[in-house]
Amino acid sequence: xxxxxxxxEMAGGTVILxxxxxxxIARKARPGQFVILKANEEGxxxxxxxxxxxxxxxxxxxxxxxxxxxxxxxxxxxxxxxYQDVIGPLGKATHLEKVGKVxxxxxxxxxxxxxxxxxxxxxxxxxxxxxxxxxxxxLLILEEQMKxxxxxxxxxxxxxxxxxxxxxxxxxKEILEQGDVKQVxxxxxxxxxxxxxxxxKTYDVPTMVSLNPIMVDGTGMCGGCxxxxxxxxxxxxxxxxxxxxxxxxxxxxxxxxxxxxxxEKKCHESYCxxxxxx
Amino acid sequence: xxxxxxxxxxxxxxxxxxxxxxxxxxxxPTGYTVAMAQEEAARCLQCKKPGCVEGCPVGVDIPGFxxxxxKGDLTGAVRNLWSKNALPAVCGRVCPQxxxxxxxxxxxxxxxxxxxxxxxxxxxxxxxxHGTGELPPKQxxxxxxxxxxxxxxxxxxxxxxxxxxxxxxxxxxxxxKAGGVLIYGIPEFRLPKAIVAQEINFxxxxxxxxxxxxxxxxxxxxxxxxxxxxxxxxxxxxxGLPRFMNIPGENLVGILSANEYLTRxxxxxxxQFPKVDTPIPIGKQVVVLGAGNVxxxxxxxxxxxxxxxxxxxxxxxxxxxPARKAEIHHAEEEGIEMFLLTNPTRYLGNDNGRLIGMExxxxxxxxxxxxxxxxxxxxxxxxxxxxxxxxxxxxxSGANPLLTSETPDMQLNRWGYVVTEEKTGKTTKKGVWAGGxxxxxxxxxxxxxxxxxxxxxxxxxxxxxxx
Ligand SMILES: Cc1cc2nc3c(=O)[nH]c(=O)nc-3n(C[C@H](O)[C@H](O)[C@H](O)COP(=O)(O)OP(=O)(O)OC[C@H]3O[C@@H](n4cnc5c(N)ncnc54)[C@H](O)[C@@H]3O)c2cc1C
Ligand SMILES: Cc1cc2nc3c(=O)[nH]c(=O)nc-3n(C[C@H](O)[C@H](O)[C@H](O)COP(=O)(O)OP(=O)(O)OC[C@H]3O[C@@H](n4cnc5c(N)ncnc54)[C@H](O)[C@@H]3O)c2cc1C
Ligand code: SF4
Ligand code: SF4
Ligand code: FES
Ligand SMILES: [Mg+2]
Numbered sequence: 001x002x003x004x005x006x007x008x009e010m011a012g013g014t015v016i017l018x019x020x021x022x023x024x025i026a027r028k029a030r031p032g033q034f035v036i037l038k039a040n041e042e043g044x045x046x047x048x049x050x051x052x053x054x055x056x057x058x059x060x061x062x063x064x065x066x067x068x069x070x071x072x073x074x075x076x077x078x079x080x081x082x083y084q085d086v087i088g089p090l091g092k093a094t095h096l097e098k099v100g101k102v103x104x105x106x107x108x109x110x111x112x113x114x115x116x117x118x119x120x121x122x123x124x125x126x127x128x129x130x131x132x133x134x135x136x137x138x139l140l141i142l143e144e145q146m147k148x149x150x151x152x153x154x155x156x157x158x159x160x161x162x163x164x165x166x167x168x169x170x171x172x173k174e175i176l177e178q179g180d181v182k183q184v185x186x187x188x189x190x191x192x193x194x195x196x197x198x199x200x201k202t203y204d205v206p207t208m209v210s211l212n213p214i215m216v217d218g219t220g221m222c223g224g225c226x227x228x229x230x231x232x233x234x235x236x237x238x239x240x241x242x243x244x245x246x247x248x249x250x251x252x253x254x255x256x257x258x259x260x261x262x263x264e265k266k267c268h269e270s271y272c273x274x275x276x277x278x
Numbered sequence: 279x280x281x282x283x284x285x286x287x288x289x290x291x292x293x294x295x296x297x298x299x300x301x302x303x304x305x306x307p308t309g310y311t312v313a314m315a316q317e318e319a320a321r322c323l324q325c326k327k328p329g330c331v332e333g334c335p336v337g338v339d340i341p342g343f344x345x346x347x348x349k350g351d352l353t354g355a356v357r358n359l360w361s362k363n364a365l366p367a368v369c370g371r372v373c374p375q376x377x378x379x380x381x382x383x384x385x386x387x388x389x390x391x392x393x394x395x396x397x398x399x400x401x402x403x404x405x406x407x408h409g410t411g412e413l414p415p416k417q418x419x420x421x422x423x424x425x426x427x428x429x430x431x432x433x434x435x436x437x438x439x440x441x442x443x444x445x446x447x448x449x450x451x452x453x454x455k456a457g458g459v460l461i462y463g464i465p466e467f468r469l470p471k472a473i474v475a476q477e478i479n480f481x482x483x484x485x486x487x488x489x490x491x492x493x494x495x496x497x498x499x500x501x502x503x504x505x506x507x508x509x510x511x512x513x514x515x516x517x518g519l520p521r522f523m524n525i526p527g528e529n530l531v532g533i534l535s536a537n538e539y540l541t542r543x544x545x546x547x548x549x550q551f552p553k554v555d556t557p558i559p560i561g562k563q564v565v566v567l568g569a570g571n572v573x574x575x576x577x578x579x580x581x582x583x584x585x586x587x588x589x590x591x592x593x594x595x596x597x598x599x600p601a602r603k604a605e606i607h608h609a610e611e612e613g614i615e616m617f618l619l620t621n622p623t624r625y626l627g628n629d630n631g632r633l634i635g636m637e638x639x640x641x642x643x644x645x646x647x648x649x650x651x652x653x654x655x656x657x658x659x660x661x662x663x664x665x666x667x668x669x670x671x672x673x674x675s676g677a678n679p680l681l682t683s684e685t686p687d688m689q690l691n692r693w694g695y696v697v698t699e700e701k702t703g704k705t706t707k708k709g710v711w712a713g714g715x716x717x718x719x720x721x722x723x724x725x726x727x728x729x730x731x732x733x734x735x736x737x738x739x740x741x742x743x744x745x
Contacts, residue, residue, distance in 0.1 A: 024498065025497065028498075042547070042553065043555050045454075045546070045556070084454070085454040088493075088497065090493070216538055216556075219518075219678070221518035221519065222535060222537045223538055224534065224535075226529055252529055255631030256531055258630075259532075263557040
């Protein structure tokens, strides 16, 4: 068992942080890599990016949004409980390079994934601006951490309750207008990454995105995670999860992410019913 | 003993009714009784130069175990089997007997060969259900540590052989459960998972340690295993890279590799969804591409999950179908249709990106190709459409580069498989052996086990004598 040693709730309990004992993984993990977790015998294998690792303590930290049955089940795990299986580190580590001015754009729990990458980009000497967004102020996560990880933090909310009223893409455009941006990193909901990539393409700024297709094994043996990048099929779990944002077929990714929608809904609803009855 | 033995017909294997079993996951053949097994055993002529043994890749002493079975010494029979084959309950069920042992049985020249697979299975099952479970004797500890990467039949064989020779053995498995294809690939109705679990439990009782969730190449590298104090490493990671057709529309929702489909069904038990959390697509009109064992398993699983119809689409003819005869026969009994000499050219989808059909071409057989099989060539203008909402691609698999690409000093051939020395399984990297599908390409359980046994002998020599 992989024991949970710390648990926090964010964004009004819709986003959960777990710090988990996994010394072998903590030792090897690099920014951008993910793990697959399975709560119990009947559980599903769920990929989540490591938001933090502590090789000395032997722990990894995940931050996830509760969206369906499996993440709801994860939410119910307390400190001292654990995951039956944690597998990793998986995927390629982020390619980090000193290029000059970098803009990191994060939305939703993508901010958690973005955090270690942002910090690493700053550490190697880039000038890092960060734009993070959420629907509303209460759903914003890791504001303090992102402030520390970057030189300049911009905040956007869809409803205007905090920071810029509007989308991250609007702020991004302003910054790109000023010129000099050498690299953009965008991690968040697929429509956000699609919109960011469309804009950066017009400014011809290289853009890296992190893709989240449905996965099973995470080791390249099932092909369930395939995505189209520059017209070629890639397995996101081994060839990614990070890709050139200008080459990704986002519409295909969105369709593939909906593959099990009906089943997932039923599964989640029945879990909530059973849980509420207890 | 009225009839001469060779005149008797082969004892049929009792099976679940096709109509019933096509909708459940219980094992299809229900097994011989003692009386049935002994009656079948009596058909063996106890040849002095048995062809059957030549046909078995690991040289099981077939007349020997059959004779013990005839005498009622079932423990003796199973021990005899074990001496050549660590997993008789598995091999009895899944070996392609018709081209191996049974294909060379003298009785088969005039009639039906002795049912060697069924008898092997019977002995192993009997021991499992009635035996004492007594462990074989172990030699005294050598103090040497061996890491086995991958827990398929090949890795399990190496582990079992080396633990009794006194070495300290740890298996590293990427998945959360041990067993390789025996667990994630071959379905319950053909190989009950309880049998595999018991074999693995047997190894654990012998002292083999199993570390699941250990992706070698990621969680730990081969070189780190040596740093951790292992003296030798066996690589038996299988051929787990799915091949696709590379035709337009392949990423539509509803097209899965057989690896994904069977992993969801078997390892994740998705056929019990929503009792378990992993979903699996339920197809009403299902097409399976390919005609090997993997294709048959996928097709029969789809039928059990409630398909209205399931079609096997294969570009060659019946003679070339690589699946075991029994699987093809069982599949057809269960209502699976064969669309032979048919090749898909593109997939058709709707506005939501979901599969609705497939365009195919009819083929005819032309000149023989490199493999000696007549090459299928398309018939001009023969395009037609098959409606389908689920397509499972079972056209073969390749070498997964996850571990090998992290191990540059281990030589690969041009297809990415590990190069090994014949007879020993030694790789070009000192202290590292390899065998099974990662060396041969997708093959069979018994070949993977045979390679494991050879490597285990060589590893033992290395640990006791030197490289
Ligand atoms: C490499 C990678 C890293 C990720 N990192 C994070 C992270 O750090 N934080 C976070 O909140 N989320 C992350 N995700 C997404 C997360 O895996 C899904 O939200 C989760 O699997 C949903 O499972 P569920 O059963 O709770 O919801 P469900 O109701 O079953 O599914 C909700 C939606 O999640 C997606 N999904 C379902 N099953 C899977 C699966 N097995 N693999 C991937 N996606 C699936 C589908 O689009 C589905 O419609 C990541 C995904 C990938 C591939
Ligand atoms: C659906 C299906 C049906 C089949 N039916 C038959 C049949 O009827 N008869 C027959 O003889 N053969 C059959 N085969 C073929 C047979 O199963 C294989 O030839 C055999 O399992 C190969 O054994 P192996 O030990 O080499 O590898 P595998 O059984 O593939 O096991 C390899 C193991 O290594 C693990 N692994 C991979 N990479 C790593 C890593 N980096 N670190 C740690 N672990 C790793 C995998 O998760 C897996 O558990 C079938 C195959 C399939 C897929
Ligand atoms: S191991 Fe396979 S080939 Fe050998 S005797 Fe048994 S069933 Fe036949
Ligand atoms: S060839 Fe057939 S008859 Fe002869 S020993 Fe083998 S199984 Fe018996
Ligand atoms: S998740 Fe199976 S190949 Fe990527
Ligand atoms: Mg789910």
